[in-house]
Amino acid sequence: MKSTINDVAARAGVSIKTVSRVINNEPSVRPATRKKVMDAVEELHYQPNLAARNLAGTRSYTIALIYDNPNAYYVIDMQNGILEACKARGYELLIHPSNSKSSTVNDELRALVEHSKVAGVVLTPPFSETQSVIEEVKKLGLDYVRIVSSGAAEGDEDNCIQVDDTAAAYDITRHLIEHGHKRIGFLCGGEEHVSTHGRLEGYKEALQQAGITIDPELIVAGEYSFDSGVNGAKHLLEQDNPPTAIFASNDEMAAGALFAARLMHIEIPQQLSIVGFEDSPFSRQTWPKLTTAHQPNNEIAKCAAALVLNKARSKSAAESAAANKDAGILKKFVPELLVRDSTGDSPN
Amino acid sequence: MKSTINDVAARAGVSIKTVSRVINNEPSVRPATRKKVMDAVEELHYQPNLAARNLAGTRSYTIALIYDNPNAYYVIDMQNGILEACKARGYELLIHPSNSKSSTVNDELRALVEHSKVAGVVLTPPFSETQSVIEEVKKLGLDYVRIVSSGAAEGDEDNCIQVDDTAAAYDITRHLIEHGHKRIGFLCGGEEHVSTHGRLEGYKEALQQAGITIDPELIVAGEYSFDSGVNGAKHLLEQDNPPTAIFASNDEMAAGALFAARLMHIEIPQQLSIVGFEDSPFSRQTWPKLTTAHQPNNEIAKCAAALVLNKARSKSAAESAAANKDAGILKKFVPELLVRDSTGDSPN
DNA sequence: TGCCATATTGACAGCGTTGTCATTTAATAA
DNA sequence: TTATTAAATGACAACGCTGTCAATATGGCA
Numbered sequence: 001m002k003s004t005i006n007d008v009a010a011r012a013g014v015s016i017k018t019v020s021r022v023i024n025n026e027p028s029v030r031p032a033t034r035k036k037v038m039d040a041v042e043e044l045h046y047q048p049n050l051a052a053r054n055l056a057g058t059r060s061y062t063i064a065l066i067y068d069n070p071n072a073y074y075v076i077d078m079q080n081g082i083l084e085a086c087k088a089r090g091y092e093l094l095i096h097p098s099n100s101k102s103s104t105v106n107d108e109l110r111a112l113v114e115h116s117k118v119a120g121v122v123l124t125p126p127f128s129e130t131q132s133v134i135e136e137v138k139k140l141g142l143d144y145v146r147i148v149s150s151g152a153a154e155g156d157e158d159n160c161i162q163v164d165d166t167a168a169a170y171d172i173t174r175h176l177i178e179h180g181h182k183r184i185g186f187l188c189g190g191e192e193h194v195s196t197h198g199r200l201e202g203y204k205e206a207l208q209q210a211g212i213t214i215d216p217e218l219i220v221a222g223e224y225s226f227d228s229g230v231n232g233a234k235h236l237l238e239q240d241n242p243p244t245a246i247f248a249s250n251d252e253m254a255a256g257a258l259f260a261a262r263l264m265h266i267e268i269p270q271q272l273s274i275v276g277f278e279d280s281p282f283s284r285q286t287w288p289k290l291t292t293a294h295q296p297n298n299e300i301a302k303c304a305a306a307l308v309l310n311k312a313r314s315k316s317a318a319e320s321a322a323a324n325k326d327a328g329i330l331k332k333f334v335p336e337l338l339v340r341d342s343t344g345d346s347p348n
Numbered sequence: 349m350k351s352t353i354n355d356v357a358a359r360a361g362v363s364i365k366t367v368s369r370v371i372n373n374e375p376s377v378r379p380a381t382r383k384k385v386m387d388a389v390e391e392l393h394y395q396p397n398l399a400a401r402n403l404a405g406t407r408s409y410t411i412a413l414i415y416d417n418p419n420a421y422y423v424i425d426m427q428n429g430i431l432e433a434c435k436a437r438g439y440e441l442l443i444h445p446s447n448s449k450s451s452t453v454n455d456e457l458r459a460l461v462e463h464s465k466v467a468g469v470v471l472t473p474p475f476s477e478t479q480s481v482i483e484e485v486k487k488l489g490l491d492y493v494r495i496v497s498s499g500a501a502e503g504d505e506d507n508c509i510q511v512d513d514t515a516a517a518y519d520i521t522r523h524l525i526e527h528g529h530k531r532i533g534f535l536c537g538g539e540e541h542v543s544t545h546g547r548l549e550g551y552k553e554a555l556q557q558a559g560i561t562i563d564p565e566l567i568v569a570g571e572y573s574f575d576s577g578v579n580g581a582k583h584l585l586e587q588d589n590p591p592t593a594i595f596a597s598n599d600e601m602a603a604g605a606l607f608a609a610r611l612m613h614i615e616i617p618q619q620l621s622i623v624g625f626e627d628s629p630f631s632r633q634t635w636p637k638l639t640t641a642h643q644p645n646n647e648i649a650k651c652a653a654a655l656v657l658n659k660a661r662s663k664s665a666a667e668s669a670a671a672n673k674d675a676g677i678l679k680k681f682v683p684e685l686l687v688r689d690s691t692g693d694s695p696n
Numbered sequence: 697t698g699c700c701a702t703a704t705t706g707a708c709a710g711c712g713t714t715g716t717c718a719t720t721t722a723a724t725a726a
Numbered sequence: 727t728t729a730t731t732a733a734a735t736g737a738c739a740a741c742g743c744t745g746t747c748a749a750t751a752t753g754g755c756a
Contacts, residue, residue, distance in 0.1 A: 396712080397713070400714085401713055404712075406714080
């Protein structure tokens with residue numbers, strides 16, 4: 001039933017090494033030979049055995065996705081995007097949720113390499129933005145791609161997929177300003193995420209450019225969770241001079257803000273506008289539907305995976321750069337404003 | 349840095365085969381020897397190489413989770429639960445999202461076995477309840493566990509983790525009846541899920557037992573999605589004699605119903621009670637928070653994984669049954685009623 | 697035609713385990 | 727004791743592939 005490289009070699013009348021060359025796209029195989037082998041592969045439905053490859057080769061055929069788990073939708077999008085890329089190239093994906101607070105990530109990373117022989121990793125925030133993690137990954141000689149907020153790419157652009165939070169946050173804030181809002185509250189995400197700072201930055205820029213003074217009272221700490229959205233919004237709305245709009249750092253917090261508003265019998269968007277960020281499915285499942293910024297997580301994941309895979313299978317940096325160009329991999333994304341029903345004109 | 353079985357053997361002064369015996373918990377090793385080996389393992393931080401194990405052994409050390417992807421929270425819960433069990437025993441998890449409509453699952457299953465040498469699979473609905481899939485899995489000689497709605501366990505109880513949807517749905521309906529509701533709408537989930545029928549069953553039982561006639565007008569088809577919740581609820585609420593309560597087959601549909609109610613300016617729970625099912629995180633993130641039935645997905649996943657793992661590592665059925673007993677694996681779960689803010693007394 | 701350089705192919709040794717089977721050791725019976 | 731048997735251990739060949747390096751074609755050129 002299941003055929004091995006030996007079967008293919010026999011059928012094609014060549015040595016197993018030649019078959020190996022063909023399936024790995026190595027040079028120095030005559031076109032005629034290559035064809036013979038490919039035909040045999042086809043006929044036998046041959047698929048290289050991953051365990052054997054991993055064991056024999058220096059490079060491995062599995063990559064890992066490292067993530068903390070704040071948002072199920074985000075994680076699923078990432079997984080699916082990466083899985084697609086992996087499947088296309090015969091790689092395997094190991095998912096590795098970890099806790100960013102208890103910092104055993106480095107040990108886990110090491111175990112991943114030694115134990116499972118992982119070729120590369122895709123790092124998502126906040127790990128992708130944590131210096132010690134990045135260093136460990138480098139030390140382990142792992143190919144990696146970091147999905148980061150633009151600010152965190154530093155001199156490591158080659159290994160980053162950037163999301164321009166600042167630009168997107170600017171657009172969102174602009175949208176509110178254009179609707180006459182002058183007092184706009186801002187609910188921060190977790191401190192450890194660079195995106196938090198990037199989004200705040202965009203918010204401030206838009207305000208400044210519109211000549212609106214930034215009121216620190218309107219900026220409240222939080223951590224990308226529903227509950228922190230509830231609390232943050234309450235805090236804002238109980239002020240003497242409450243904002244007419246709230247910019248929540250992600251959809252989950254926005255849903256929390258919505259919840260708080262409802263508790264206080266505030267009408268959305270008539271009395272208060274609320275915006276989120278990310279366009280996660282449940283921004284469409286609130287009432288009213290959330291105005292947000294669409295972050296194409298699935299696309300981002302696919303690019304990230306393609307990037308590591310290119311690195312992993314190329315010998316030189318130049319070679320992988322060339323492969324990237326061919327594949328049309330995008331390395332910078334700007335989430336796009338998506339106006340739905342939770343925003344409207346300022347009541348004042 | 350990374351140590352192999354040879355290093356351990358050398359250190360312990362035994363042959364590699366003996367080390368193998370110890371790490372695989374095989375019999376016929378003298379306690380003293382076992383200890384020597386274990387110490388060496390400890391000291392060298394030895395971890396068996398998975399690729400080698402998979403290649404050499406008849407049994408493999410990776411299991412797969414097969415799922416369709418309706419609900420991100422559900423999937424993540426499953427993954428994490430299984431991952432925990434896997435980690436504890438040195439197994440690896442391969443996630444495999446698939447599409448239940450396009451029925452290539454069987455081919456994918458076969459590929460999984462041949463290509464990656466998967467030892468066992470955890471099947472979630474609807475795959476776990478699809479006859480052809482189950483047969484293929486059996487034919488492939490795979491160890492498997494099916495997470496199913498009680499009705500679907502048939503004569504295969506040994507390989508099933510059952511969720512008693514009927515009992516839970518009964519409780520939920522009872523709760524509504526106790527609040528004076530007599531006209532209770534029911535939003536069905538997808539036809540292909542056995543849970544849909546189980547939940548409907550429980551609803552009917554409770555009604556009948558309370559002497560309330562079942563009105564087919566109040567039962568509407570759907571498919572476990574937000575949108576179908578919106579549409580189903582609209583359909584119910586636009587009737588001449590609309591229900592005073594709606595039982596949605598899952599939280600997502602309940603959120604949809606909430607959305608529809610809001611559109612129609614209906615107050616929850618004053619004018620209408622709404623219940624969901626599953627207790628997914630966002631049943632806590634709606635306003636008002638949803639009354640629902642708590643389904644311990646993470647726990648269920650852990651049990652499921654423990655079950656396959658026991659099967660995979662045991663030679664005989666008896667042996668694995670014994671292991672199960674030891675581990676205290678639960679094989680039947682009844683989701684528990686969780687009363688929150690979306691239900692109240694009937695307005696009539 | 698003959699020779700050299702280069703392109704193509706193959707033989708063979710691992711990779712780190714487990715499985716099989718032979719060997720040694722301990723335990724029991726005589 | 728010694729013979730007999732069972733338990734404990736080890737030697738060695740797989741597993742299916744890749745890497746290394748040697749062997750063989752092939753083509754170009756004198």
